[in-house]
Amino acid sequence: MTEILHGLVAPFADIASNPSFFAEVLIGGIAAGLMYSLVALGFVLIFKASGVFNFAQGVMVLFAALTLVGLIERGAPVALALLLTVGVMVLLAFAIERVVLRPLVNQEHIILFMATIGLNFFLEGFGEMLWGANVKRLDVGIPDTSFKIGNVLVNRLELTAALTAAVIVTVLAVFFQKTSIGRALRAVADDHEAALSLGIPLKTIWTVVWSVAGLVAIVAGIMWGAKSGVQFSLSLIALKALPVLILGGFTSVPGAIAGGLIIGVCEKIAEVYWGPLVGGAIENWFAYVLALAFLLFRPQGLFGERIIERV
Amino acid sequence: MNDAGPLLEVEGVSVRFGALMALHQVSLRIERGEILAIIGPNGAGKTTLLNVISGFYHPWEGRIRFAGRDRTRLKPPDVAELGIARTFQNVALFKGMSVLDNIMTGRLLKMRGNVVLDALWWGPAQRQELAHRAAVERIIDFLEIQAIRKTPAGKLPYGLQKRVELARALAAEPQLLLLDEPMAGMNVEEKEDMCRFILDVNGELGTTIALIEHDMGVVMDISDRVVVLDYGRKIADGTPDQVRKDQAVLDAYLGVAHD
Numbered sequence: 001m002t003e004i005l006h007g008l009v010a011p012f013a014d015i016a017s018n019p020s021f022f023a024e025v026l027i028g029g030i031a032a033g034l035m036y037s038l039v040a041l042g043f044v045l046i047f048k049a050s051g052v053f054n055f056a057q058g059v060m061v062l063f064a065a066l067t068l069v070g071l072i073e074r075g076a077p078v079a080l081a082l083l084l085t086v087g088v089m090v091l092l093a094f095a096i097e098r099v100v101l102r103p104l105v106n107q108e109h110i111i112l113f114m115a116t117i118g119l120n121f122f123l124e125g126f127g128e129m130l131w132g133a134n135v136k137r138l139d140v141g142i143p144d145t146s147f148k149i150g151n152v153l154v155n156r157l158e159l160t161a162a163l164t165a166a167v168i169v170t171v172l173a174v175f176f177q178k179t180s181i182g183r184a185l186r187a188v189a190d191d192h193e194a195a196l197s198l199g200i201p202l203k204t205i206w207t208v209v210w211s212v213a214g215l216v217a218i219v220a221g222i223m224w225g226a227k228s229g230v231q232f233s234l235s236l237i238a239l240k241a242l243p244v245l246i247l248g249g250f251t252s253v254p255g256a257i258a259g260g261l262i263i264g265v266c267e268k269i270a271e272v273y274w275g276p277l278v279g280g281a282i283e284n285w286f287a288y289v290l291a292l293a294f295l296l297f298r299p300q301g302l303f304g305e306r307i308i309e310r311v
Numbered sequence: 312m313n314d315a316g317p318l319l320e321v322e323g324v325s326v327r328f329g330a331l332m333a334l335h336q337v338s339l340r341i342e343r344g345e346i347l348a349i350i351g352p353n354g355a356g357k358t359t360l361l362n363v364i365s366g367f368y369h370p371w372e373g374r375i376r377f378a379g380r381d382r383t384r385l386k387p388p389d390v391a392e393l394g395i396a397r398t399f400q401n402v403a404l405f406k407g408m409s410v411l412d413n414i415m416t417g418r419l420l421k422m423r424g425n426v427v428l429d430a431l432w433w434g435p436a437q438r439q440e441l442a443h444r445a446a447v448e449r450i451i452d453f454l455e456i457q458a459i460r461k462t463p464a465g466k467l468p469y470g471l472q473k474r475v476e477l478a479r480a481l482a483a484e485p486q487l488l489l490l491d492e493p494m495a496g497m498n499v500e501e502k503e504d505m506c507r508f509i510l511d512v513n514g515e516l517g518t519t520i521a522l523i524e525h526d527m528g529v530v531m532d533i534s535d536r537v538v539v540l541d542y543g544r545k546i547a548d549g550t551p552d553q554v555r556k557d558q559a560v561l562d563a564y565l566g567v568a569h570d
Contacts, residue, residue: 193403
């Protein structure tokens, strides 16, 4: 008993005794967290505007990264490849609106959800057909090396990813809260019929929001691809976005960020300091335990819209 | 635009859902500046008629003309653009958004947005937003909902939600306002308020109004003309006094054998 207690408490002493190592763990956690946030953001955008939980978001990340790498491999300069990838993702948004969403207007959410599962498998197969299934290296020109700030090691790539994520999030938050298109997006999210009766064209809104989600997928794809190579498992990071969404709330852009940071930081700290207590590998499941706890006590998430129901 | 004839003409419109004829060759006109009530027993096709006019359903046969122009097959956003606004039977507000934001969405059609300028809150975007805010504030004053401006719509009591929905429809400055049971579920006091607002909208803003209502007292008090539907057919059309004495209407409401 005392051993277990000692095991639980001792890590605090470790943290106190080596603060610069703790800072490194913290920074690693924040960087990982922001990457989760980027993926979660794609979910939130689409969920906010169309009430659809887009199962294919992870595959969109993969597809974007595959397209980018594929184009670069075929000799396109990086800037051109990026531009073309943006074009492809916008085109994809148009196609999804036309082929998947428009025929399903006013259907139950579960049906739209099923449609995105179909989309998931289609994109996965289509991506591999176009660009092949082998692991590819994505070089964005930022070395995966570290430099020192004081006593703390910081990774250049992680730092860049973090800054990019921060910029994107700010832009999106302003877009949703301050622009009339943002207001229209929130209106559509809340009630399709009412939005239609006010003259808000659903198809434009959906195309916009899926395009934006596509752009976010490109950024996430680049960041994750540069870190761990472009391969099928990239689409599985979508699963890591789920606990982030539960923490942050499905409808909140700031929530996706905060949720990502909390999960990233908590799982790194848990892994490094408390992992040895149970033989390690906490990192893989810790996020889900955290999410479960949130489901019990705050189901709408940290920043999600209050669940208001009149009885 | 043709300023002479009626604002809206429905000509021989039928709507069917499978084997069910929800509307059967219904014809009616909505004159400029009037308050028209559409009444009838449950399932008579009143809401269906409203949905056809606002473009949510399309007629199986027949035509709809707005200000003299045919618009039978337009979709809801296009109908809104013509200047027709509506409310819904089961309040359809954006529940998570504030009352102010809800009403502002009513002005989306009037906004010519530039995303970048909007976001920077700069130049023409700022002037535009302020102009729209001013218009919305006038409506808020008009409907006496100043105190709940910042409240999330979903938290309001039902009667107020109905009033906010009316405000949102008015924000679009419609020529024709369609109200689906604006007083359903309200207490006497709320009903009186709503009546007053409807009369004011009609009198002061000159908006043409078509409304569905079950409360006969209200209908007879505020409407210029009454159309009665029963089993998807129009059975009467006239002033409240004429309709009150109409035998077909009495039969429909008091019940005789339909064969």
